[in-house]
Amino acid sequence: MDAITLHDVTKQFRHGERPALDSISIAVPRGSIFGFLGPNGSGKTTAIRLMLGLLTPTSGTITLLGRFKSPQLDRARRAVGATVETPAFYPYLTAADTIQLCATIRGVAPEVDKLLGLVDLASDVDRPVAEFSLGMKQRLALAVALLGDPELLILDEPTNGLDPRGLRSFGQALLDIADAGATVFISSHILGEVQRICTHVAILSRGCMVHTGPISAMNERACVEIAAVNMDALLSALKGTTFATIVAEKSDMYVVEVAEARLEDLSKSLASLAVYPTLFRPRCGDIEDLFLRLTAE
Numbered sequence: 001m002d003a004i005t006l007h008d009v010t011k012q013f014r015h016g017e018r019p020a021l022d023s024i025s026i027a028v029p030r031g032s033i034f035g036f037l038g039p040n041g042s043g044k045t046t047a048i049r050l051m052l053g054l055l056t057p058t059s060g061t062i063t064l065l066g067r068f069k070s071p072q073l074d075r076a077r078r079a080v081g082a083t084v085e086t087p088a089f090y091p092y093l094t095a096a097d098t099i100q101l102c103a104t105i106r107g108v109a110p111e112v113d114k115l116l117g118l119v120d121l122a123s124d125v126d127r128p129v130a131e132f133s134l135g136m137k138q139r140l141a142l143a144v145a146l147l148g149d150p151e152l153l154i155l156d157e158p159t160n161g162l163d164p165r166g167l168r169s170f171g172q173a174l175l176d177i178a179d180a181g182a183t184v185f186i187s188s189h190i191l192g193e194v195q196r197i198c199t200h201v202a203i204l205s206r207g208c209m210v211h212t213g214p215i216s217a218m219n220e221r222a223c224v225e226i227a228a229v230n231m232d233a234l235l236s237a238l239k240g241t242t243f244a245t246i247v248a249e250k251s252d253m254y255v256v257e258v259a260e261a262r263l264e265d266l267s268k269s270l271a272s273l274a275v276y277p278t279l280f281r282p283r284c285g286d287i288e289d290l291f292l293r294l295t296a297e
Contacts, residue, residue, distance in 0.1 A: 001066035003152050003183035004028035004051060009060035011046055020046045023060070024209040026202055028185055033178050035194035035215075036187040037287075038204030039295050044187045045085060047204070048156045051185075052082055065151055078106070081145030082154040087137045091130035095121055095140055098129060099147070108148035115143040118176070120169050134161030139170065146177070153177065155186045159193065171197045195287040205295040215287075222263060223289050226270075227253040227279035237275045241266065247293045253279060255289065 006026040012019040021043045028034045038044050049055040051062055053073030063069045068076035089098050096112045103110035116122050119139040124132070132140065138158050145153055153174075159167055171193055174184050188194050194201060195215060202212040224244075228234040231254075238246055238254060243262050248255035258266050263282055270277060 001030065002027045002063075003030045003032070003065055004034075004154075004185060005061075005063040006047070006051075007061045007063075009047075009050065009062060010058045011043075011050060011055065012058045018207065019058070020207055021050075021057075021204075022207045024204070024207075026209070026212060028183060029200065030183050031178060031181065032199045033174055033184045033186065033197055035198035035201040036185060036204070037189075037191070037194065037201060037291055038187075041206075042204040042295070043207040044204055045156055048082075048084060048154055048187060051154055052080070052084065053077075054084070076152075078108075078148060079150055080152045080154060081147065081150035082156075083138075083141040083145050083158050084156045086134075086160070087141035089129045089137065089140065092128060094126050094128055095132075095143075096125045098140060099143060102144045103147050106147055110147070115146055118146065118173055119143045120166075120173075135163060135166045138162060139166070142170070142173065149182075151182060153182055153184045153186075155184070157187055157189070159188055159190050167193055191288045191291055201287065203291060203294050210294040211290065222258060222282045223247065224256045224258060224263065224266065225253050225279055225281040225283075226256055226277050228270075228275055228277050230275070233273075233275050234270070234277070237270050237273045240273075241269055247289055257289070 004026065006024055008023045008025055009021055010019050010023050011021040036044055050057055056071050061070055062073060064073060064076045065079055095116055099112045099115060100110050116125055119142050121136065121139055138161055142158060159170055162170055167190065175197055178184050198215055200214050203210050226234065238244060238256060244256045244258040244266055246254050247257045267280065
């Protein structure tokens with residue numbers, strides 16, 4: 001049973017306007033770290049609010065953990081930890097006080113030392129939140145979301161404001177959480193980090209689902225940067241192949257997507273047409289290339 005299922009979910013705020021979400025479907029496997037991507041305004045936060053029962057879908061169904069279904073998703077809150085948009089805490093409370101307060105509200109054990117240690121805030125246990133950077137507040141929000149050992153974490157842009165060291169530490173925390181058996185659903189703009197830690201990914205564009213699948217499938221394809229003295233002849237040769245697709249045209253090169261196993265075939269195909277590349281630089285499947293291609297207006 002999947003941890004999250006969205007089936008043909010549509011959300012329209014005003015009649016006659018373009019839907020914020022248009023018949024999207026997602027299946028998030030249990031135990032996965034699922035990356036949720038899309039440009040600003042694509043509908044990611046709306047989808048997350050629907051999953052948490054903060055909004056009601058116009059049509060379609062949402063199921064969490066196989067036992068909580070819209071419109072009663074609020075019943076899942078003890079089994080789901082979440083952050084939505086920018087975290088907000090009482091500035092005069094310390095990190096420990098914040099954990100204690102949120103634990104009391106949720107009726108669970110606070111486990112202050114454990115949670116703050118997990119998000120690398122153990123040395124800031126008695127520090128007022130007013131002195132926290134945005135990145136520290138993001139990590140404190142993750143600690144609060146982990147109260148009660150939830151089966152499912154739904155995190156909306158939790159890496160905003162993190163420096164590279166904090167980003168790596170945060171990513172490791174999510175890997176540890178998934179290793180312990182929880183499912184993590186995370187929206188993010190940090191594409192490289194999504195590719196590093198996620199097992200699956202979905203991409204939204206203008207409220208429509210344009211891609212969903214395992215990250216591992218990307219490794220079966222490669223993007224190749226190709227240039228030649230005669231760029232027109234190169235373009236003609238590339239368009240004539242049946243197994244390579246031009247995904248980007250730059251001033252001095254083309255970026256071509258091709259199955260990893262057919263890189264040699266591509267090289268031979270160009271040579272057979274007397275097109276000899278001055279640049280032929282493969283790289284493994286890149287989520288940034290996929291994202292830019294699928295979300296292009």
